[in-house]
Amino acid sequence: MMRPIARTATLPALLLVAALVPLAGNDFHIALGISILMYATLAIAWGLFAGPTKYIGLATAAFFGVGAYTVGLLYEKVPMLALYPLAAVIAALLALIVGLTTLRIQGMYFTIFTFGLAELIRQLMTWYQRNVTGSVGLYIITDITARQIYWALTVLLGLTLLAGWLLARSRYGLALLMIGEDEVAARHSGVRTTAVKVLTLAGTSAIMAVTGAIVAPRWTYLDPNIAFNPTLSFMPAVIALLGGMQRFWGPLAGAIPLVILFDQLNARFPTAYTLILGLLFMAIVFVIPNGILGLLPKIERKRMAEARLTTPAASTLSEPLAPAMPARSATPSIDGISGPVGKLSSHGSTLLEVRSLRKTFGGIVAVDDLSFEIREGEVFGIIGPNGSGKTTVLNLISGLYQPDRGEIVFVGHKITGKAPEEIARLGIARTFQLVRIYPALTCLDHVTPAALFAGHARSLSDAREQARQLLEELGMAAYVHVPAGQLNFIDQKRLELARALALRPKLLLLDEWLAGLNPSEMLIGMELIESLRGRGMTIVLIEHLMQAVRRLCDRCIVMSFGQKIAEGLPGEVLRDREVVRVYLGEADDA
Numbered sequence: 001m002m003r004p005i006a007r008t009a010t011l012p013a014l015l016l017v018a019a020l021v022p023l024a025g026n027d028f029h030i031a032l033g034i035s036i037l038m039y040a041t042l043a044i045a046w047g048l049f050a051g052p053t054k055y056i057g058l059a060t061a062a063f064f065g066v067g068a069y070t071v072g073l074l075y076e077k078v079p080m081l082a083l084y085p086l087a088a089v090i091a092a093l094l095a096l097i098v099g100l101t102t103l104r105i106q107g108m109y110f111t112i113f114t115f116g117l118a119e120l121i122r123q124l125m126t127w128y129q130r131n132v133t134g135s136v137g138l139y140i141i142t143d144i145t146a147r148q149i150y151w152a153l154t155v156l157l158g159l160t161l162l163a164g165w166l167l168a169r170s171r172y173g174l175a176l177l178m179i180g181e182d183e184v185a186a187r188h189s190g191v192r193t194t195a196v197k198v199l200t201l202a203g204t205s206a207i208m209a210v211t212g213a214i215v216a217p218r219w220t221y222l223d224p225n226i227a228f229n230p231t232l233s234f235m236p237a238v239i240a241l242l243g244g245m246q247r248f249w250g251p252l253a254g255a256i257p258l259v260i261l262f263d264q265l266n267a268r269f270p271t272a273y274t275l276i277l278g279l280l281f282m283a284i285v286f287v288i289p290n291g292i293l294g295l296l297p298k299i300e301r302k303r304m305a306e307a308r309l310t311t312p313a314a315s316t317l318s319e320p321l322a323p324a325m326p327a328r329s330a331t332p333s334i335d336g337i338s339g340p341v342g343k344l345s346s347h348g349s350t351l352l353e354v355r356s357l358r359k360t361f362g363g364i365v366a367v368d369d370l371s372f373e374i375r376e377g378e379v380f381g382i383i384g385p386n387g388s389g390k391t392t393v394l395n396l397i398s399g400l401y402q403p404d405r406g407e408i409v410f411v412g413h414k415i416t417g418k419a420p421e422e423i424a425r426l427g428i429a430r431t432f433q434l435v436r437i438y439p440a441l442t443c444l445d446h447v448t449p450a451a452l453f454a455g456h457a458r459s460l461s462d463a464r465e466q467a468r469q470l471l472e473e474l475g476m477a478a479y480v481h482v483p484a485g486q487l488n489f490i491d492q493k494r495l496e497l498a499r500a501l502a503l504r505p506k507l508l509l510l511d512e513w514l515a516g517l518n519p520s521e522m523l524i525g526m527e528l529i530e531s532l533r534g535r536g537m538t539i540v541l542i543e544h545l546m547q548a549v550r551r552l553c554d555r556c557i558v559m560s561f562g563q564k565i566a567e568g569l570p571g572e573v574l575r576d577r578e579v580v581r582v583y584l585g586e587a588d589d590a
């Protein structure tokens, strides 16, 4: 295996070799080199956003064209060196607008929208040229040589690679990965997903625009069909897919063979060029979905196999959960993670107040005029038949849904209307009814961001250390570097809990956390919740298992058709005639 220093030096060495090509090569080599550098830069910039987030945009042509036109329209009035940052700023502003309006949509809709955007800008530019300048295109006559363009692109490619390298090592890189894996869970870990997405989109769009600005003088004549050519949107995507996006430099591996191939195809079959591009796109997706990187002798797979070897047999818990949790005399860091201690018997002041909450979905009233309050240090149960509105209440508290009416007050502050990431940062953590993990990320990468984005860590490495400790406390030391997708069910649940605890919540929302566990796992799970309560954690527990409600909850409410039909001590509530009628008759398995 390559040593880290040798690995890190490979890319700068390659760039250095590339920079020497114009000195030795002829015009053809330089022209081909410009194409390779241009597409490699565009593809890497595209992959920096699309790779981790899985938002497949097709607007590269729009940003590239903006850069080219910035030069085309202004090169006679503004110094060339000032045009590059100007192109970057214009593209970044455009991306900010696009991002803020489109990044709430996902999947195919985002792809179609971005493609439409590129077409819209091309049409607007065509209209502008015809009606304002009175021409179809414009000429760019400069004394910039092909060699200079080549070298400028080499520098830009180097900077783009550097940006990718830094991003992959930063908290934002981790946030982007989480967004790609599960955006809802990422928000509940305190990640400001919209800001992260919009800023990354703006940054990568700026790189695309500077590429266009550098290449523009090469064409001499520019019109919208050249500058905003849809091929400029498709090619980077095809290149990135061919190269592979597991690493930020992956598209580089796709750029060289593809650009040479297309140069040949374009020369020999100019009319069938785009058809072949489309077929190739499909072939890559079917034959090598992970790109060239995925075919390499698998540093990644080897690492994962090693991790698996160190993983204990997976069918059940390797270590009991509750004993793995420290008692109240835990180390200071654990105390911090677990929230306020020593409130067990006091059940002090009101931590959360839900006032007249209502939430409808179309004609369905999921939560109807619901009010209750939760006191510090208590375990508060929410029970009720299927569809009675329990999860909706949790979703309203955690900010995933906004209520139609009513308000939620947390430690004296109204949190209604706040986004999940803000509520998570304020100290409300949750798990999900259907476990939400990031299958491709390691357990450490699951837990680290919560510590980081909630502001409890001084640095990424500090957050990693906190996450490692927390995983150890939950009996998951052997899984620290194991991808979450390889964990069994109970361990995925523990991982979700670890991620929630890393926020050091004041309030923990557990949505049927015990569901799906076998009887022995259930006992261990209950001990774990008890140990959290023993350390003063305030917990809201949605639970169908009455045995668990009786054992764990200090107080509970019962919901039916969105309304609260009973409230009080579990023993009393579970004897209530109305409760027995709507719920327990069908569901008590105690």
Ligand SMILES: Nc1ncnc2c1ncn2[C@@H]1O[C@H](COP(=O)(O)OP(=O)(O)OP(=O)(O)O)[C@@H](O)[C@H]1O
Residues within 6 Å of the ligand: 361, 364, 365, 366, 384, 385, 386, 387, 388, 389, 390, 391, 392, 393, 433
């Ligand atoms: N996003 C949504 N869109 C439409 N309807 C929804 C949505 N979320 C919940 N509902 C509806 O609201 C009602 C309450 O659902 P909710 O999931 O809150 O119930 P629950 O008590 O948690 O049920 P369960 O115990 O089965 O999880 C149901 O009728 C459900 O179909």
